[in-house]
Amino acid sequence: MKNKILLSLPVATLLVGNAFAADTVKPARLEEVVVTAPMMLEPLTVVTDPKAPRQPIPAHDGADYLKNIPGFSVIRKGGTDGDPVLRGMAASRLNILLDGENILGGCGNRMDPPTAYIFPESYDRVTVIKGPQSVLYGPGSSAGTVLFERTIKRFDQAGWKFNGSLTAGSFGRNDQVADIRAGTPDFYFQGAGTRTDSGDYKDGNGRTVHSAYTRWSTNAAVGWTPDNNTRLELSGAHSDGEAAYGDRSMDGAKFSRDNVGLKFEKSKISALLDKIEGQLYYNYVDHVMDNYTLRPVASAAAKMVNNPDRETTGGRAAATLKFSDATKATLGVDFQSNIHTLRTSMGATAESYTSKPRAEDANFQNYGLFGELNHYLSQQDKLVAGLRADHWNAEDKRTAAQSTKDAAGLMYTYTNPTAGQSRDTTLTSSFARYEHDLVTSPTTLYAGIGRTERFPDYWELISANKESATTGSAFNTNPEKTTQLDVGATYNAGRLTASVSGFYNKIGDYIMVQSKVNKTYMAGVRSISIVRNVDATTWGGEAGAAYALSDTWKVDGALSYVRGDNDTDGTALAQLPPLEGRLGLNYDNKVWTVGALLRLVSEQTRYDANKGNIVGQDIGKTGGFGIFSLNGGYRPKKGMLVAGGIDNLFDKAYAEHISRAGAMVSGYDQTIRINEPGRTVWLKLNVALD
Ligand SMILES: [Cu+2]
Incomplete structure (x- = not known):
């Protein structure tokens, strides 16, 4: 049995199979042991290893893993299941795929973004494609695409591999992860299990936040690989x-x-037919939320429970054609169908909700046709372009709609004005990008333009408590149209790796959610949430650099910024994170590593109260803060890594600008926003055997 370092995989290894151009992969010389700010090494593409330890220690879900990639932020709701946001764009603007599959949450109140079903360490690679710069991964990904992927290599001879980790940290945090892969050249088996558990954390003021969680996952796969080219x-x-x-x-x-x-x-397959791929999948999400399982309830009569579910069926078929060494194109079709139901119950017999029938409230179907071309104009010049068309259908199955609570805390049920309605439409997306490698310098420059039409999602059309500005239903909300210019550069010399990416984005019919809008209802006035189409503009970018001071010392830094306007209302666009910077200093002698990380976030004075997206709305301005953290690692032998850290060393009390407002929870202090964890100490052991 030979050991192998799987733990500090150079990013170059991870880039193999990169969605864009694996043939132009450049080596990364500055990989981190404890990941603090993954770099963009290829135009618009960031690749990171989800098995590597990272700082701050993430909740074991997809959103928190993305948060340390510059450009990402997270809307915090509690200890886990935050909503990832890229360049201020939340929810369905970010297309998240798990091994090519979509999994959309069931919760009408957005407790479960797709990342709530992701257990990052059971994947091998996370790829982020910024901007509307690919059409291969489904419709609507206007802000970007995130791919969580497993890459199971064909076994050369009978054998096995094991990857596992144990994590322990403050607030009762404990995680266990195991992944085993065994096979022969012809067949393989992969099985993984993850479990993560945490008590309530405390913020920097020592206030306990209602945030405990327990999550677990199992997955298994069997594969047939009769030759190197078939799976x-x-x-x-x-x-x-x-x-x-x-x-x-x-x-x-x-x-x-x-x-x-x-x-x-x-x-x-042949000189022309480079690859064919086909995929079918089924995802079923069954979600329960209530006010009595994880918190005390005032009385049995006050019990409330919601039990939505969602069934997603999807598939994809694609062929890659190689017209010449310089020209490749991928053509394909994909489809997805979603059926959402809801049943609710309240009062002393709330728990008997399981005996109630589920009532379908909506369904969605889409069929897409796409083509993406990669063409080298010369050794240094590459053109990438794509086009897709999607046919959409949505049905509103609600006979009744429910209002938000009014000032007195009352909710109203009324006849749904769009009951039984169906929508059909065809939407398109397209992009083109030019990449140029400088001859005199290890630099790649790129510029691209992309346009995406995004069909409104379940939360924008149907989800309880939302209406349009004029009618009692948001079902006829217009699709959102994003036109974005992306420009940037990557630089990859021996000691210095650097990248910059900028964007300018015009959004027509941006789907905005506005809360606390007064609307007359019968004799009274209700305070409701409405969905509005507005025009918006955003611009900003990310920059990052890492410089090796010596063979052992490295400094790195990253900056991210987004600014936006709601052009219809003449206000700042809501739910945008402020300017953020990260500065790291690391020592690594291949056995020991020590690192320090300073995260600086500026104040945000540009806000628009009560406006935002399906996840959250602006509350007010926030002050800036700086968070200092330390980390270290030890590699006692190949295939083993012990890493640890102290996040938020000075126990600063702070909240991210876009985080949700704190609610009144019995036994807890109510805060303006959900504060981030205070000082957190953690230790993680990774083992890789084969
Ligand atoms: Cu929920």
Whole structure:
């Protein structure tokens, strides 16, 4: 049995198979042991290893893993299940795929973004594609695409591999992860299990935040690999969890997911036909939220429970054609169908909700046709362009709609004005990008323009408590149209790696959610949330650099900024994070590592109260803060890494600008926003064997 370092995989290894151009991968010389700010090494593409330890220690979910990639921020709701935001764009503007599959949450109140069903360490690679600069991964990804992927290599001979980790930290945090892969050249098996658990954390003021969670997952796959170019894989997953939410009156008591997927790919079929791929999948999410499982309830009569579910069926088929060494194109089709239901119950018999029938409230279907071209104009010049068309259908199955609470805390049920309506539309997306490698310097420059039409999602059209500005239903909200210019550069010399990416974005019919709007209802006035189409502009970018001072010392830094306007209202665009910078200093002698990280976030005075997205709305301005953290690592032998850290060393009390407002939860202090954790000490052991 030979050991191998799988733990500090150079990013170059991870880039193999990169969605864009694996043939132009450049080596990364400045990989980190404890990941603090993954770099963009290829135009618009950031690749990171989800098995590597990172600082600050993330909740074991997808959103927190993304948060340390410059450009990302997270809307915090409690201890886990935050919503990832890229360049101020939340929710469905960010297309998140798990091994090519979509999994959209069930919760009408957004307790479960797709990342709530992601257990990052059970994946091998996370790829972020910034901007509307690919059409291969489904419709609507106007802000970007995130791919969580497993890459199971064909076994050269019978053997096995194991990857595992144990984590312990403040506030009762404990995680266990195991992933085993065994196989022969012809067949393989992969199985993984993850479990993570945390008590309530304390903010920097020592106030306990209602935030405890327990989550676990299992997944397994069997594959057939008769040769190096063929793979057939059947996979399945089951996961569940519960999580406390400090920002609302209910908690998540169940986040059950069942999944089955079938994938086929064959490459190098002929000189022209480079690859064919096919995929089918099924995801079922069964979610329960209530106000009595994870918090005390005032009386049995006050019990409330919601049990939504969502069934997602999807598939994809694509062929990559190689017209010449310089020209490749991928053509394909994909589809997805979603059926959402809801049942609710309240009062002393709330728990008997399971005997109630589920009522379908909406369904969505889309069929897409796409093509993406990669063409080298010369050794140094590359053109990438794509086009896709999607046919959409949505049905509103609600007979009744429900209002938000009014000032007296009352909710009203009324006839749904769009009951039984169906929408059909065809939307398109396209982009083109030019990349140029300088001859005189290890620099790549790029510029691209992309336009995406995004069909409104379940939360924008249907989800309880939202209406349009004029009618009692938001079902006829217009699609959002994003036109974005992306420019940037990457630089990769021996000691210095640097990148800069900028964007300018015009959004027509930006789908905005505005809360606390007064609307007359019968004789009274209700305070409701409405969905509005407004025009918006955003611009900003990210910059990062890492410089090796010596063979052992390295400094790195990253900056991210976004600024936006709501052009219709003449105000700042809401829910945009402020300017953020990170500065790191690291020592690594291949056995020991020590690192320090300073995260500086400026004040945000540009806000628009009560406006935002399906996840959250602006509350007010926030002050700036600086958070200092320390980390260290020890590699006792190949295949083993012990890493640890102290996050927020000075126990600063702070909240991210876009985080949700704190709710009144019995036994807890109510805060303006959900504060981030105070000082957190953690230790993680990674082991890789084969
Ligand atoms: Cu929920």
